[in-house]
Amino acid sequence: MGVFSYLRAIYDLDTLDTRFTNSSSTPYKAVIEARNDAAASKERAAKWNSKSQPSRWKTPEFYFYYVVLAMVIPYMFWVAYDVSRPTHPEYTKYERLLRPGWIPGRKIDASDSQYNTFRKNIPYMAALLLLHPLLRRVYNAIVYPVKATGQGSRPTPEEADQRLNQRASFDFGFALIYLVALHGVSAVKILVILYMNYQVAMTLPRKYVPPATWVFNIGILFANELCRGYKFGEMAALIASPPAQNNLVDSGFSLVEWGRWLDSYGGLMGRWEILFNITVLRLVSFNLDYYWSLDRRSYSPVEKQIDPTALSEQDRVSIPAQAKDFSFRNYVAYAIYAPLYLTGPIITFNDFISQQRYKSATIEWTRTLRYGVRFALCLLAMEVILHYDYVQAISKARPDWGAYTSAQLSVLSFFNLHLIWLKLLLPWRLFRLWALVDGIDPPENMVRCVSDNWSTLAFWRSWHRSFYRWSLRYIYVPLGGSSFRSARDAARSILTYVLVFTFVALWHDIQMRLLIWGWLVVLFMLPEMVAAAFFPKAKWESRPTAYRMICCVGAVANTFLMMMANLVGFAVGVDGLERIIAGIFKDFSGFCFIVNASMAMFVGVQVMFEIREAEARRGINLKC
Template identity: 75%
Template sequence: MGVFSILGNVYDLDTLDTRFTVSSTTPYKTVIEARNDTTAASKERAAKWNSRPQSVSKWNTPEFYLYYVVFVLAVPYMFWIAYDASKTTHPNYRNYEPYLSPGWIPGRKIKDATDAQYRTFRNNIPYLAALLIFHPLLRKLYNLVIYRVNSGGQASRPTLEEADQRLNQRASFDFGFAIIYLLALHGVSAFKILGILYLNYQVATALPRKMVPVATWVFNIGILFANELGKGYKFRNIALFLWTFLSGGLIDESNSSLVNWGAWLDSYGGLMGRWEILFNITVLRLISFNLDYYWSLERRSYSPVELDPSSLSERDRISTPAQAKDFSFRNYIAYAIYAPLYLAGPIITFNDYISQLRYKPATLELSRTIRYGLRFALALLAMEIVLHYDYVQAIAKVSPRWADYTAAQLCLLSYFNLHLIWLKLLLPWRFFRLWSLVDGIDPPENMIRCVSNNWSTLAFWRSWHRSFYRWSLRYIYIPLGGSSFASARDAARSILTYVLVFTFVALWHDIQLRLLIWGWLIVFFMLPEMAAGSLFPKRRWESRPTTYRMLCCVGAVGNVLMMMTANLVGFAFGVDGLRTILAGIFEHFSGYVFLALACSILFVGVQVMFEIRESEIRRGINLKC
């Protein structure tokens, strides 16, 4: 195989996640069985989408040859502009130089590691890699010593007894490792986390059934606020409060043994003392457990005898309730603190987790996991190269005088800042998913598209943090009634649904006003796209497909600009910073000229995005994003 063939396999959608190439209603075992006929699986998949006339590929047309020329000229120039703004000769360089440190690329002795989130991940990559190897090996040793079995082997269709034994093996190990993992990461704060988990378990199992949904949401949203306000509930602060209450308001901290003891406990905070900033992802699993348990109570008599439990489709794994005995405290802790996914996800529902503990997913194949690991390594390399040559985050860190930058530099610095945000999220998500795949659990992939391969606000939300999107659909969007724009009343209710969903999404990320504004902006920017879809339905343009494509492209360029604005507000500069940057862009006529040029290049980029999706549809894949 040549280099291009290997890269083609590495960057194939099937490598990223089989959920993108196989319907969620199709058991993956049927795909494996169809491999004897190499075209059978793709033909079966394509049949669903090819009932309409297939579009003709545009990759070899004069129109797209023009686009290739634009790409060849524009992309290197974009990198050059950002690099030029990062030169040591720039007037602003001395202001952010303290945030730069020696790098490993020859000739580039400095690099940008100003982002604390990525810096923490980057500095711990060697230890995480060791844990990725050690954890699955320890599981195999555990199974061999405790259960006298080799966990690598499994019958093609295990009996129910064998499946229960596999679940017991994995859940017992996950539970024990979860306790050790918590103590290592958070020290004595592990008991605070276990206390929250115990209270949530009681909400699900001890309250009357009809109270569980409301109590679950109130409790977990309350935990988000309490964690933020309580700053992790320091033992010293708790002791100080108790001592003040007991002593009637008089206290001498230096002589208070209780307060000193609390401070001593706080000194044992583990590797990551600020556990509360990592707990948001766990909140999603707590809600998933409670609501999956709540829904299972209505279906206790349900038994899907027509399904092969060892060969369920993903949709069936999620929707089929776990057995009553599966909702034990041990399984709950094993799920909520499952080590590979604890820190950053991706998110997997409790039903799906239990199903995968019983039966090894057919999607877990060594060759695919290796390709996925290589894809992660290439993404990590891309991040390192950008950080060594474009100091966009360091520039933003010092709140520079934006007037020192040209309109082109302001635009490209903002653009690359979004890419760094995308990469700093993608890399941990993919690493932890890789760890999970090696360990035998297949969670959903969080990122489908590159941030530069999104033109629709609705589709962007589906492809960015996809496991969270799917979680929001199951536990918020669908229970609230989904969306419909058949009437004005339905439209108003649907908009309210979106507002509620994105308000929770914003609060879940962090309790900050700028993130609430980001969430509401996303909803606001969805409205033009929804309105355009109603005013310009595709069926009315079937006789003029090229005109319709061009019209859609103009609207898509506007969408891209709005999405960039919303994400720069939420995750980069905030409202004031963005206002300052925009003022700098439009301060001179050259800014308007560059913006017109940028929109023209975006137009070309969107046309390529359209054709990428059409190519996927010709293969029988429709990701709707």
């Protein structure tokens, strides 16, 4: 395989996640078996080519687009670089947020504490990525060896149970060590929360489990925030009465001092509550998967003559785990599974147990290696941008936005969103890579580049995709989904979206700007839904070019709305967005720039449309 062929393979959707190129209802073993069947591949391609539009990549229209993009993209990078030079008047305001970089002659933007922490710990996380699977191998060989009892290639149910017990026992023990190393004595607080949630599922009458689960876990989100991680010193100050305090002081050590002494052993990450939100999703998943399993206790893939080693992802998620699988050991092994504990991606309990029992056919070392190379290239891109474009430092230094031109303000906002996307993508992909190396295949969180989106609905599906899928399973579908067949259905559907995105905003952080972000997302979905109702694709089949142009105009407007919503939620807030917009439209040149930017965005959206068509010609429909 040549260099260019390998690069093409690295950026293939199948490398990113097999879920993108194959139906969730198709067992991946069938895909592997058909991989070398040339006749089947040609038949499949011919089938999908007949349903999709002819390629436009080599048409005069797209050659014109290539010329436009060849000028616009370098210009955008130049604008961001130009405002980041020491000669710019605003440079002194954010210079304190820069640090010496590894590229000669350049400093690096270190203004984002979240990415900066991740960046500093990359060597340690890389070492853990290698050490953890090696420790598992040693444990499997010495502490918990499993002997094959069957003669066939398919594991027997007994062998599958042994594999589950082998993996879960290691994950349980490693989880306890991992918690103590990360959070010190606060590991006790986390285990108490986990135990309380477990008791909600196991001891309450069945009909009370779902409401109690939601009340408990949403309450935990608020309690963690308001109580700042339940400091022992603060709890001691609240519960200790003055006489008791005086007695303890006389003995030379007060209860409060003892609590503060415990707080000093906070591990590598003393503020455990910041990243506990992701664990809350797993607690909900365990409880509700257990609740739904009670209706299907007798269901078994083996009894239904389904090959349990070749389950599709849809089957792994929907088929309930066995009654014996809902043990406290398996629950802790799942909730504190080391590769996914800190940031995810999120995997349901049913899927996790299924992959513990039978190794997923999607785990292939060649694909995992390509995925690792792709992660390294993304990391390199982030590092280069932070060395040359200081857009995050500029926005965090509360600059005088009036000192920037309309083009500079727009590019700063656009690049800011890309850096937010990259800083989230990198941890998610590193930890998913760790899980893949360890033999678990969770969903990929990022489907598209942030600049390859024009639809609010599709953007939500492709940004933090595992959270989107979790929200569908545990919130959206139980609330009834959506339907716009009547005014009453539309009102109920809008309320469903509001409830879903209110939870999503509160889950991210309990802040008003994130609530506003969540509600803005719902608000900006409405024009897209109305446009889809007024311009149904079926009525434009005889005029595909006209329909494509109309959709592109709407997509440009939608893109600007999405940029504003995400700037409010994750970058500059409402006040910052108001100042940026005022700076862009401060004079007539701002209007001229917006017109030019809209034209460039129009070209970009046309390319996005064609990317989807190219995927459709391969039989791929990501719906995003």
